[in-house]
Amino acid sequence: MMTIAEACSKLEHDYVFKVWKQENTESYLAHVFIDTQYRGMIIDIGYCNPDQTITTFRITEKQVIVSKPEEVLKQNDAPILPLSKEEVITTLAQALETAEHCQKTKYPKSTPIKKFIVLQHLPIGQVYNITYVSQTMETLNMKICAKTGAILEENAQSFVNVAKK
Known part of the structure; x- marks a missing residue:
């Protein structure tokens, strides 16, 4: 992998x-x-x-x-x-391990069937923005600090509530 x-x-x-980067320097x-x-x-x-x-x-x-x-x-x-790649200390494997531990200990009934992972810079910092979708049509979103590996935010909700937003 x-x-x-x-x-x-x-x-x-x-x-x-x-070639693309030479033409798109900004x-x-x-x-x-x-x-x-x-x-x-x-x-x-x-x-x-x-x-x-x-x-x-x-x-x-x-x-x-x-x-x-x-x-x-x-x-x-x-x-x-x-x-900033230089500020990404936590590996993807470590972030996924943290997310899995959070899911299994706090949301054991929400077994994921699909995972979405985005490494991005949000106002709270550079994070692995990990979303699990479960068989029960619930989502679990975790924002894991790319520097320390700590969970900065977590949020679980059903698709019904997500669709209403």
Whole structure:
């Protein structure tokens, strides 16, 4: 399984990315989306552009695929904060272990069938924003500090309540 650091390094050494970055010097690292459900792992690395769109690079074992810039889904008009790789001390494996421990001890009936993981910079800091979806159609969201590995926020709710927001 590729680590986030390995995926970022693979991206930064990719010819297509180097050309793109020369043409988009003001764009900055904004997030890393990880999908662990497939054979292996899919990693999407997003760069925020000056117009607040995101250009995403899908990193696979064999290649790097760039997507066209897309509008960002966000809750308010706050700018997208840059993600600093140097401040990410906690590994994905450690964050997932913390999330699993939290789920098993506090929410044992909410066994996850799907996990969404985004490494991003939010107003509370740089976090692994991990969301579990359970068979009972409940979500458990945990924001785990990328520096210390501590859970900064956790929230469990049913899809019915999420849909009402």
